[in-house]
Amino acid sequence: MKISKVVERMKPSGIREFFDLVIGMKDVISLGVGEPDFVTPWNICESAIFSLEKGYTSYTSNKGLYELRLAISRHLKNKSGIFYNPDRDILITTGVSEAVDLALRAILNKGDRILIPDPSYVSYEPVSEMAGGRVIQVKTSGNDGFKLTPALLKKYVSKNIKAIVLNYPANPTGVSYTRKELLGLCKVFVDNDLIVISDEIYDELTYDFPHTALPTLPGMKQRAIYLNGFSKAYAMTGWRVGYACGPEEIISAMTKIHQYTMLCSPIMGQLAAIEALRGSSRSVIEMKREYKRRREFIVSRLNEIGLHCAIPEGTFYVFPSIKNTGMCSAEFAKKLLYEEKVAVVPGTAFGQQGEGYIRIAYASGMDNLKEATERIGHFLKANVR
Amino acid sequence: MKEILEILERDARTTPEEIAKMLKKGVGAVKNAIKKYEKEGVIVKYKTVVNRDILKDDVQKVRALIEVRIAPQRGHGFDHIAERIYRFPEVLSCYLLSGSYDLLLVVEGRDIQDVSSFVSERLATINNVNSTVTHFILKRYKADGDILKRIERNHRVAISF
Numbered sequence: 001m002k003i004s005k006v007v008e009r010m011k012p013s014g015i016r017e018f019f020d021l022v023i024g025m026k027d028v029i030s031l032g033v034g035e036p037d038f039v040t041p042w043n044i045c046e047s048a049i050f051s052l053e054k055g056y057t058s059y060t061s062n063k064g065l066y067e068l069r070l071a072i073s074r075h076l077k078n079k080s081g082i083f084y085n086p087d088r089d090i091l092i093t094t095g096v097s098e099a100v101d102l103a104l105r106a107i108l109n110k111g112d113r114i115l116i117p118d119p120s121y122v123s124y125e126p127v128s129e130m131a132g133g134r135v136i137q138v139k140t141s142g143n144d145g146f147k148l149t150p151a152l153l154k155k156y157v158s159k160n161i162k163a164i165v166l167n168y169p170a171n172p173t174g175v176s177y178t179r180k181e182l183l184g185l186c187k188v189f190v191d192n193d194l195i196v197i198s199d200e201i202y203d204e205l206t207y208d209f210p211h212t213a214l215p216t217l218p219g220m221k222q223r224a225i226y227l228n229g230f231s232k233a234y235a236m237t238g239w240r241v242g243y244a245c246g247p248e249e250i251i252s253a254m255t256k257i258h259q260y261t262m263l264c265s266p267i268m269g270q271l272a273a274i275e276a277l278r279g280s281s282r283s284v285i286e287m288k289r290e291y292k293r294r295r296e297f298i299v300s301r302l303n304e305i306g307l308h309c310a311i312p313e314g315t316f317y318v319f320p321s322i323k324n325t326g327m328c329s330a331e332f333a334k335k336l337l338y339e340e341k342v343a344v345v346p347g348t349a350f351g352q353q354g355e356g357y358i359r360i361a362y363a364s365g366m367d368n369l370k371e372a373t374e375r376i377g378h379f380l381k382a383n384v385r
Numbered sequence: 386m387k388e389i390l391e392i393l394e395r396d397a398r399t400t401p402e403e404i405a406k407m408l409k410k411g412v413g414a415v416k417n418a419i420k421k422y423e424k425e426g427v428i429v430k431y432k433t434v435v436n437r438d439i440l441k442d443d444v445q446k447v448r449a450l451i452e453v454r455i456a457p458q459r460g461h462g463f464d465h466i467a468e469r470i471y472r473f474p475e476v477l478s479c480y481l482l483s484g485s486y487d488l489l490l491v492v493e494g495r496d497i498q499d500v501s502s503f504v505s506e507r508l509a510t511i512n513n514v515n516s517t518v519t520h521f522i523l524k525r526y527k528a529d530g531d532i533l534k535r536i537e538r539n540h541r542v543a544i545s546f
Contacts, residue, residue, distance in 0.1 A: 022544045032544035122546045171546070293392070293407040300406040343544055366396065370403065 010126050018334060022343045029372045030343040031360045034171065036235040036316070040272070041283040044234060047275035048268050056267055062259040064092025064243070065270045071277040072243055080213040082221070084245040091251050091258060092273075094265045096201045096229040096242035098258070100165075101127050103197045103225045103244060106253040107163055108133040115156055115164040117148060119350035119357075121171045121199070128165075136161065139353050142321060145310055146173040146353075150184045157188060163195040166214065169202040172350045172359035173319045174312020176202075179212040190219040197225045201242070204233035204284055206314040207292045215245070222247055232315075233284050234276045239269035291316050294362040298369055302360075305377035306384070316363040319347065323356040325384050333358060335383065340375040386410075386418040390427070393419075397431040436533045438525070446493050448477070448525075449500050452518040453488040453508065463487060466513050475503050486518070497521065 022028060039045075063069065069086035076082050084090050093099040100123060108114065110132035116124045118137040125135050138156050140146045148166075166185075169176035177185070189196050198214040215224040229242030242265075244254055258264075295311070295318070302309040302320050309320035322332045329346035336342050345361075347354025362369060388408055392399050401419060405412040422428040437445065453470070457463050463481050467488060471479035478491040490508075494500035500519070509517055525533055 019544050023542075028543060030541075030543045033541050034545045035541060037541070289388075289391075293388075296409050297403065297407045300409075345544065345546070349546070366399070366403075 006130055010129065018330065018337075018346070021334070022337060025337065025341065028337065028341045028343050029364075029368050029375070031362070031364055031368075031372055032343040032345045033361050033363060034317075035237040035363065036232060036287065037363045037365060038235040038283075038287055040235050040239070041276075041279070043279045044236065044272045044275045047279075048272040051271040052268060056271060058267060060092075060264045060267050060270060062255055062264055063090070064265055065267070065274070068092055068270050068274050068277075069243075071274050072245075075277050076213070076245070080216050082213060082216045084226075085248075088248045089245055089251055091244045091255050092265045092270060093229075093242045093244060093258065094262050094269075095231065095240040096199060096227050097123060098240075098262060098265075099227045099229075099242050099244040099254075100124065100197065100199065101131075102254040102257050103227065103246075103250070104128050104131040104133065104165075105257055106250055107195050107197075107225075112162045113160050115153075115161055115194075117165070117167075117170075118352060119146070119172060119347060119354035120165070121167055122350060124165045124167075125351075133162075137351065137353075138164075141353065142357060146170075146175050146319070147177070147181075148185060149181075150188050153185065153188045157192040157194070159192075161192065161194060163197060164189070165197045165199065167199040167201075169206055169211075169312070169314025171202065171315060172317050172345070172347065172354065174315045174317045176206055176211070176313035176315075178209050179217075182212055182214065182217055186214075186217045186220055189223065193223075195223055195225065196220065197227065199227045201227065201229050202232050202315045203228065205288060205291055205316060207288075207295065208311075208313050211314070225250055230273050230276050233287075234273075235287065236269075236272065236276065239266075239272055241265055241269040241273045291362070294364075294366065294369060297366070298360065298362045298373065301369075301373040302376070305373060306380050307376070316361055318360050318362065319354075319357050320360065321357055325380065327383070329355055329358055336376065336379050339382070340379045342372045342375050342379075386414075389415060389418055390422065393428070393431075434528070434531050436525075438533070444495070447496050447500055448491060448493050448522040449504075450520045450522065451490040451492055451504060451508070452486040452520075453490060454486045454515040454517075455488060456513045456515055457487075458513060466511070469511055470508065470514075473503070473507060475500075475507075 069090040072090055073084050073086040076084060104127050108131040112133050113136055114128050114133045115136050115138050118139050128135050136156055140148060203211040215221040215226050225244055225246040227244050230236040298318055299309050299311050307320040309318050312318055325332060329348045333344055333346040345359040347357030347359060389404055392404055401415045402412055405415045455466050458465055467479060470476060475492050475494060476490050477493050480489045482489050492500055492503060494503060504517055504519055
């Protein structure tokens with residue numbers, strides 16, 4: 001059977017083989033998981049169970065339950081001071097992943113150029129290509145802490161560039177931006193009339209300064225598609241609930257695609273999300289404190305055992321350099337898995353600029369982190385002269 | 386430095402070196418803070434949470450919650466009489482409560498008879514103890530924030546983006 005050319009051209013994940021290896025091995029400490037190790041807070045689970053008992057098992061409106069859109073609108077107003085109209089400007093999606101797809105399909109014509117940072121989360125590039133876009137990678141460098149800067153962006157922008165995907169705090173690097181840094185970037189976005197898809201799913205996991213939502217900055221609300229969801233902050237990855245906020249015409253375009261493909265996000269997830277926003281934020285705060293302690297621990301331990309690791313501003317990832325080992329990322333990850341049974345993700349999974357780095361997720365219990373860093377230390381002693 | 390307490394309350398085995406890393410403090414400063422907390426009695430002691438229900442062949446001990454009504458004493462209030470009671474090693478916990486009775490005790494004994502005789506011979510006979518109501522504990526589901534059932538935690542896939 002012949003498959004479509006677009007899919008055929010799509011790069012198979014270069015590390016599929018490595019993943020299969022991890023899954024096939026026993027007693028592995030995995031620091032390769034991109035989701036919280038906490039279970040969804042009980043008030044959220046309990047509320048979803050109750051709604052099932054009451055028989056809430058139907059479709060919802062395409063845009064999602066009005067009550068949830070209203071709760072999100074209020075939440076954003078309280079948190080960032082930005083107002084999105086729950087009737088028109090908010091769409092509930094099946095996780096932010098769907099929202100990324102919808103946003104890209106809603107804005108890209110065949111051949112439209114779009115900027116995507118390298119390294120970045122794995123879906124942006126293939127999904128842009130599926131939408132017909134031409135991806136221009138913005139090559140960030142480890143030497144500059146993998147940050148986008150106005151100077152770097154200016155090398156890439158031109159009249160021909162339509163949009164950019166921004167993700168902060170970022171997977172896989174943990175990089176985030178202060179308000180001041182964002183203002184510099186925004187000027188480039190405005191001057192070049194770019195649409196900005198801003199994936200801020202990790203916003204609650206920002207440790208050193210307050211997170212600034214992109215649409216709150218001058219000139220951005222009319223050009224930003226703000227994406228967020230419940231997976232990371234509320235440990236709700238499996239529920240698949242995200243949302244997109246933006247100008248009415250964009251949201252209705254996205255809703256058009258969504259109504260034919262996903263129809264609506266599952267109702268139990270949406271009801272759970274309402275409870276997440278309505279209930280106490282205690283568990284979010286506690287999780288964040290715990291992640292912060294783990295971040296300090298792992299950064300300090302990695303530097304101690306000889307892997308240079310910058311302190312990431314957010315997420316639950318660190319992105320240490322392995323250049324001093326002389327190995328490439330894939331080789332390092334494979335050898336570490338075989339010799340010490342610790343799984344990490346090679347930086348190259350997120351783009352060529354990730355070569356020489358690995359992604360370590362510290363969304364794992366302290367016991368695991370202690371043991372894993374011991375093993376990595378042992379591995380380095382055995383393999384680095 | 387109060388965060389040290391939070392960390393130790395969760396896992397008392399965490400070493401000062403590890404805590405220092407987690408809080409970005411010096412090891413010496415953490416050690417001193419812990420010593421100070423110990424000296425002040427903020428840290429009372431380090432114990433292990435044990436669920437004996439799992440040890441099938443173990444001699445099961447019996448626990449009871451006991452409501453105690455007492456007549457407060459002039460000049461001492463409840464404290465004096467409470468001390469008379471909580472000094473018994475059988476008493477694991479002792480709380481002064483608002484509401485329809487005064488003290489709530491958690492008492493442990495070898496078996497029902499053991500606890501009963503403690504109540505009838507020791508507790509009820511103390512001056513100023515007016516009455517007691519004993520509730521034997523049938524099953525412990527959660528104690529001091531810890532769910533005692535083994536919860537299978539790791540449903541996550543081994544690796545994901």
